[in-house]
Amino acid sequence: MTATLPLISLRSVGRTYRTDGIAVTAVRNVTFDVDQGEILAVMGPSGSGKSTLMNMIGLLDLPSEGAIYLEGTNVADLSEDRRSTLRARSIGFVFQSYNLLARHNAIENVALPLVYCGVGHKERLGRAEQSLEAVGMLHRAHHFPRQLSGGEQQRVAIARALIASPLIILADEPTGALDSRTGAEILALFAALNQRGQTVVMITHDPRIAMQCRRTIRLHDGELVSDETIAPLLPRRSIGS
Numbered sequence: 001m002t003a004t005l006p007l008i009s010l011r012s013v014g015r016t017y018r019t020d021g022i023a024v025t026a027v028r029n030v031t032f033d034v035d036q037g038e039i040l041a042v043m044g045p046s047g048s049g050k051s052t053l054m055n056m057i058g059l060l061d062l063p064s065e066g067a068i069y070l071e072g073t074n075v076a077d078l079s080e081d082r083r084s085t086l087r088a089r090s091i092g093f094v095f096q097s098y099n100l101l102a103r104h105n106a107i108e109n110v111a112l113p114l115v116y117c118g119v120g121h122k123e124r125l126g127r128a129e130q131s132l133e134a135v136g137m138l139h140r141a142h143h144f145p146r147q148l149s150g151g152e153q154q155r156v157a158i159a160r161a162l163i164a165s166p167l168i169i170l171a172d173e174p175t176g177a178l179d180s181r182t183g184a185e186i187l188a189l190f191a192a193l194n195q196r197g198q199t200v201v202m203i204t205h206d207p208r209i210a211m212q213c214r215r216t217i218r219l220h221d222g223e224l225v226s227d228e229t230i231a232p233l234l235p236r237r238s239i240g241s
């Protein structure tokens with residue numbers, strides 16, 4: 001029997017920035033795996049290395065020590081072009097500030113990543129409609145970002161992240177700019193996507209997000225200090241049962 005490879009595997013990963021002769025080690029000796037279908041939170045105080053780690057998992061940056069494997073491939077062995085293509089096809093990014101293009105409406109924003117995957121115009125719009133539908137935003141397809149609430153903009157950003165059917169969604173403080181009710185709705189959306197098999201990694205300061213994830217990894221001063229998985233919550237019993 002062949003064992004299934006983890007989707008992502010980090011092995012003794014470190015990242016040291018060098019600026020004007022000064023070295024800052026932002027991440028050191030971090031080892032963990034993410035399996036297909038997981039949803040996990042990466043937590044830690046400001047400056048603990050969360051964004052540095054996310055940039056490496058998202059193939060935007062390479063480790064200075066150790067290795068990152070995506071489905072068994074050491075990403076450092078790929079050319080920059082190959083890594084960019086792999087990033088466009090495999091990683092969906094969601095940011096605190098949505099990062100939608102102001103001059104493009106929702107459906108155009110959602111379709112944009114497919115340009116980099118070489119998909120034709122008509123198919124791009126068809127898939128963007130499906131993606132908007134998956135996040136409950138099809139009725140706002142022709143609205144511009146300024147005409148949408150923060151929660152709606154984040155839904156459009158999630159539709160954009162989903163459009164290339166990525167292996168993994170990487171979300172950096174996805175509820176950081178939202179009030180608590182809207183933030184809870186966005187979390188529920190991530191949970192629903194995960195129920196349908198989508199792998200999700202969320203970077204957050206917010207303990208409420210971590211509570212929604214079965215697994216939480218904590219960083220401190222660039223080091224992994226805990227990696228905890230809790231048992232899934234029992235389904236709520238209906239009244240009277």
Ligand SMILES: Nc1ncnc2c1ncn2[C@@H]1O[C@H](COP(=O)(O)OP(=O)(O)OP(=O)(O)O)[C@@H](O)[C@H]1O
Nearest residue numbers: 017019024026044045046047048049050051052053
């Ligand atoms: N490009 C860079 N050049 C030099 N040092 C950097 C760079 N990016 C981050 N650092 C340093 O690396 C450390 C970790 O930063 P990082 O942004 O990864 O932390 P973080 O946990 O995401 O913080 P926050 O929650 O405040 O966003 C910090 O000491 C930071 O100053």
